Amino acid sequence: MGFLFATPSDVTLIVIEEPSENDENKKKTALFHVDRSKLIASSPYFERMFSSRWEGSGSRNLTLRGDTIKSMEVMLGEIHGVDTNLETVSVADVWYTIKACNKYQLDPKKDLMDWFAQWIKWIDQEKPAIWKDWAFNRQLLFPCYFFDHAKAFQHVSKRLVYNTPGHITEMAPTDSPSFKPMHMPPIVMR
Secondary structure, three states: OEEEOOOOOOEEEEEEEOHHHOOOOOOEEEEEEEOHHHHHHHOHHHHHHOOOOOOOOOOOEEEEEOOOHHHHHHHHHHHHOOOOOHHHOOHHHHHHHHHHHHHOOOOHHHHOHHHHHHHHHHHHHHOHHHHHOHHHHHHHHHHHHHOOOHHHHHHHHHHHHHHOOOOOOOOOOOOOHHHOOOOOOHHHHO
16 A cells, blocks of 8 residues: 655655554555655654664665554645545544654644544534444544644533533543553543
């Protein structure tokens, strides 16, 4: 699978999605043809990666592990100004995109806030019935907070306040251990 985000491309990122991160229990690989200067401008991580001190920094092919292909498609697409097909992005993919933003030190308010707003708008227009699902709302609490989408956060938290028993907490969409440290600060939902 390949994605062309820059023409001409001066770097190819080889993303290897490990078996534990996908349903088919097999390794997946994707090639992302990108522009080095855009990566450097958007991320201190990539800036260090392409510095002369990083092993393999002069290479045109760099391998990245521990990410999902969809999260990297969203993140790298936004860096390069290439739209992602919103209907192919699940709430789990949003969480993996947050994980990738944290790992690669992207500023979500600068780089992905508009993308998340478009995704929420798409959900609202194309799948309005899903808002009645309390689990979906719990899964969106943290992404709404992370991407600073106040209107969606208000909508989700209001639904949870009036429709669920007990304390309001976010809920990861999968049991992936990589989501365990991802939480809103406790003061947010007091």
